[in-house]
Amino acid sequence: MIFSSDKRNLLSLAVPVILTLILYGVYDFSLRSYITFFIYLTLGIVSIFMAFRLSVFKKPLIRFAIVFLFTYLSVYVFSLLLGLNTSLFDFCKGVAFSLVAFSACTMVKALALAIETVFLRKICLVISYVVLFAFVLLPSVLICYFVATGSLISSDIIIALAQTNATEGTEFIQSNFNIMWFLAFVALVVIYAINAFFFRKVEGVDSKNLSVFLSFFLCLASSVWLALPRMDYLPFSIIKVTSKQLDNFEIYKQQKSQRLAKLNKLNTLKLSDSTDPSGNLFVLVVGESETRDRMQAYGFDRENTPYLCEQLKNPNHILFTNAYSSWPQTVQALSYSLTEANQYQKKQTVDAYSIIELARASGFDTYWISNQRKYGVYETPVTVISSTANHEIWVNGSSKMEGVFFDEEIVKRFPNIDDNKNVFVVIHLMGSHQKYDKRLPSEFIKFEGQDETLDYYDDTVLYTDYILEKIYSKASEKSNFKAMIYFSDHGEDPHVVGGHDPVNLNGQMLRIPLAVYLSDRYVQDNPKIHDALVQNKDKYFSNDLIFDLTVRIMGISGLPGMDDSLNLADKAYALDKNSVLTMYGKMHLDEIPETKH
Numbered sequence: 001m002i003f004s005s006d007k008r009n010l011l012s013l014a015v016p017v018i019l020t021l022i023l024y025g026v027y028d029f030s031l032r033s034y035i036t037f038f039i040y041l042t043l044g045i046v047s048i049f050m051a052f053r054l055s056v057f058k059k060p061l062i063r064f065a066i067v068f069l070f071t072y073l074s075v076y077v078f079s080l081l082l083g084l085n086t087s088l089f090d091f092c093k094g095v096a097f098s099l100v101a102f103s104a105c106t107m108v109k110a111l112a113l114a115i116e117t118v119f120l121r122k123i124c125l126v127i128s129y130v131v132l133f134a135f136v137l138l139p140s141v142l143i144c145y146f147v148a149t150g151s152l153i154s155s156d157i158i159i160a161l162a163q164t165n166a167t168e169g170t171e172f173i174q175s176n177f178n179i180m181w182f183l184a185f186v187a188l189v190v191i192y193a194i195n196a197f198f199f200r201k202v203e204g205v206d207s208k209n210l211s212v213f214l215s216f217f218l219c220l221a222s223s224v225w226l227a228l229p230r231m232d233y234l235p236f237s238i239i240k241v242t243s244k245q246l247d248n249f250e251i252y253k254q255q256k257s258q259r260l261a262k263l264n265k266l267n268t269l270k271l272s273d274s275t276d277p278s279g280n281l282f283v284l285v286v287g288e289s290e291t292r293d294r295m296q297a298y299g300f301d302r303e304n305t306p307y308l309c310e311q312l313k314n315p316n317h318i319l320f321t322n323a324y325s326s327w328p329q330t331v332q333a334l335s336y337s338l339t340e341a342n343q344y345q346k347k348q349t350v351d352a353y354s355i356i357e358l359a360r361a362s363g364f365d366t367y368w369i370s371n372q373r374k375y376g377v378y379e380t381p382v383t384v385i386s387s388t389a390n391h392e393i394w395v396n397g398s399s400k401m402e403g404v405f406f407d408e409e410i411v412k413r414f415p416n417i418d419d420n421k422n423v424f425v426v427i428h429l430m431g432s433h434q435k436y437d438k439r440l441p442s443e444f445i446k447f448e449g450q451d452e453t454l455d456y457y458d459d460t461v462l463y464t465d466y467i468l469e470k471i472y473s474k475a476s477e478k479s480n481f482k483a484m485i486y487f488s489d490h491g492e493d494p495h496v497v498g499g500h501d502p503v504n505l506n507g508q509m510l511r512i513p514l515a516v517y518l519s520d521r522y523v524q525d526n527p528k529i530h531d532a533l534v535q536n537k538d539k540y541f542s543n544d545l546i547f548d549l550t551v552r553i554m555g556i557s558g559l560p561g562m563d564d565s566l567n568l569a570d571k572a573y574a575l576d577k578n579s580v581l582t583m584y585g586k587m588h589l590d591e592i593p594e595t596k597h
Contacts, residue, residue, distance in 0.1 A: 013211070016218035019043075023226040031232055037093070040231050043223055044096030047103035050216045054209050055106070060201035065102060067198045068136075071191060072098035075139045075234050078146050090232060097233035101135045104220045106202055111217060113204030132199050133192055138235040140191045148184035153238065256384055263353055263361050271362060271422075272555030274525045279420045279480035282364075282554050284355070284546075285471060286334065287464060288372070288431030289499060291491030292323070292513045294454075295461055302447060304462040307469040308515065316518040318533045320568070323514035324582050324589065325490040326544035328500040332584065333489040334382050336544035338426075340559075343544050343585035344566055353559070354385045355547050359424040362556045367415055370428035371395040371407050382428075389426070391415065396430070406441055407431070407463070411470040419479045424554065427471060432460040432492055434499050439463065457494045472517060482522040483553050487543050488512040502583070507592045510582055512543060516553070529553060532571045540580040540589065541568055 022039065029036040048065070055061045076091055108131045112124035145153040205213045229240060292298040296305040297312065297319060311317045326343055327333045336342055340352035356366050368386035374394040386392055395409050407429050417423050430439055436456035437445070440463040447455040447462075468486055475481045492499040493508040500509045516533055523530045529552065545566055551559070552569040565574040577589055 013215050013218065015215045016222055019219050020222040020226065023222060027226060027230070031093070031230060032089075036230075037089070040227055041092060041096045043227055044099035044231075047220065047223070048099045051103040051106050054110070054205040054213050054216065055203065056206050057203045060198070060203060061106065064106070064195075064198040064202050067195055068102050068105070069098050071136060071195060072101065072139050072233075075142050078143065078152065079234060090234070093232045094234060097228060097231040097236065100220065100223050100228055100231070101138075104224055105132050105135055105199065107213070107217050107220055109199070109202055110204045110213065114210065114213070129196060129199070132195060136192050136195050138233070138239075140188050142235045142238075143191065144184035144188045147187050148180045256388065259351070259353055259357060260388070263357055266361070266559070268558035268560070269358075269362050269556065270558050272526075272557060275422075275555045276480065276482070276521065276525060279418070279422060280554075281417060281419075281423045281425070281475060281478050281481045282550075283425045283427065283471065283475050283481075283484040284550055285468065285484065285486040286337075286426065286428045287486060287488035287513065288330070288429050288433045289490065289492040290432045290461060290464060290488040290513055291493070291508045292511050293491070293508045294458055295513055298513070302458050304447070304458050305465045306462075307465045311472075311515075311517065315534075316520065316523050316530070318516045318518075318537050320514040320516075320536075320541060321538050322540045322577075323487065323512050324540070324542045324580060325488070325510045325512050326542050326582055327584055328490045328502050328505060328509040330489045331382060333543060334385070336584075337487070337489065337546040338382070338385050340547055340561070341544070342547070342566070343542060343581040345561065345563070346585075347561070354388060355550055356385060356388045356424070356426065358551060358556060358559065359554065360388065360390065362422075362554075364422045364424040364554075365390050365418075367391045367393070367423070367425040368428075369393040369395075369410050369413060369415075369425065371405065371410055371430040372428050372433075386426070386428075406439070407467045408441075408470060411467065411474055414471070414474045417478055417480075421480070423480070425475075429464065429467060431464050431488070432457060434494075436460050436494070453494045457492065476519075482519050484517040485515070485546070485550060485553065486517075487514045487546055489543070505583075505593060507594050510592060514541065514543070516549075526555075528571075529569045532569050532573070535571060536568050536573050539568070539573060540575055540577045542575075542580050542582060 026033075026036050026039055031037070052058060052061060073091075073094065076094060105128070109125065109128040112121055112128050115121040115124055142153055229236070294300050294302075294304070295308075296303050297308040298321070308319070312319055325333050326336050338356070339354045341347050356368065359366050366389040368389040368391070370386065370393070372382075373396055374383055374386075374392075393413050393415070395405050395413065410427055410429070415425070417425075433439060436453070436459065439460050444463040444466070445456070445459050447458045449455050472484055475484060489512075490500050491507075491509045491511050493504075493506055496504045496506070496509075502509075518530060518533075545568065548562065548567045549569055551562070552567050564570040564572040567573055580589055581587065582589065582592065
């Protein structure tokens, strides 16, 4: 017999079954759901209550709880010191994670102590310390990396290490080792040693409560499997994001290879006869979270787009008045905007060529310049699209949306382009992504009103206008510059949590700016395209057709399946208010709900 005898009613073991069903039922719920939050927080509180209720000696458990929870929650002190976006909501989820992790450690040891067979008990006690190490390692890695570098470890760093071989890893350690890394290692040992010291004094459970203990242990096992990975504790979320990044990136790489193989077999691609033989530079700028509802150029009452307004005096520069996003989130919107996939032809993204793939196959030297994250669960498809470019420039190297540089860093890194080549540059701005006040230099904090959030948002619109001016000026220095297209991935409602949550959808999240800037030489060589753009400037349009628009302006033809009636740069463009779609084809424009505030 392995366990001590216990005559309690084993019907209590039905409790973990019920809990497992509940956790499984909410598994697909949003983490921002109040139901999910309440269940997970309750789970954490009940876990620590039961751990103390079942423990024979309370004082050793209290001491261990203080040390363990201090270790776990100290990571939020570092995040605050670094100015990261850590809300009370996130902190509460971290507390829930910590309580379940603490209870799991104590109950694993209690289970080991309940085993009567001496040899097996010793093995299980060793396992309990391994479990403790695994749990303590989560916050310790983040803390120790902070000691070594003064910053929090990011998914970029983990992925970079995962992609190196043993030799490169050794060289990295040798070239970067210093006293701070040694202190970080000492800190790791000390943190675990302190936790292990107090963990050693934790005793088992009363033998009279073994059936209740088994029930609670199974509840914890279910919680660790189904709930713990979703509680968004900061260090664990980095690991989770990284794991998904690596898995998804591998899948997308395989899909990319399939597309490139098909594209290489396509021999119908060609450039227009009007293409300048001496070289052509085209620039596509992707904005972030900018709604045209709050832009001066679209009638808003704040002067936050002075450059755009001035440029519209030039007949070669066209502002489109009725552009919409296909989805109010970046990855979904850009997965369509930057590929053949759209809402009208129902082509799957996996089978759709990207604009960069097509440009390269047509002889263009391609660049991707971004101030957003390279690695991130939601940006993965965008990352794969960008990975086909000849040259990639990533300004933001962090794992969060808060980058080190403002968007003007992109202008500084604009490539030195050969004027005699065909070049295509895609620029992805940080733009008006929340938090708004952290997206712009202090000199662009201009507007003051009764709503600080809206003031900051309008400041980001002003700053983006300034960035567009600088990008256009930089590109215009090149003799082969022909055109620049600017659009936003989606809009934003600053009053909605998250700014563009599809659950709380309204029109402001979908109404976006779209502008095309053409050089005099381009208009001279392509009068039909210019005339079509002017003719269609007030027509309704969705940004999943940016691919078609860009391909036409660049003069690329010969791709099967292209439809002139979906191309804004063609006089045959046929979409109107009744036929333009959004929300991935599930909604017409007249079905879009409007804001209630």
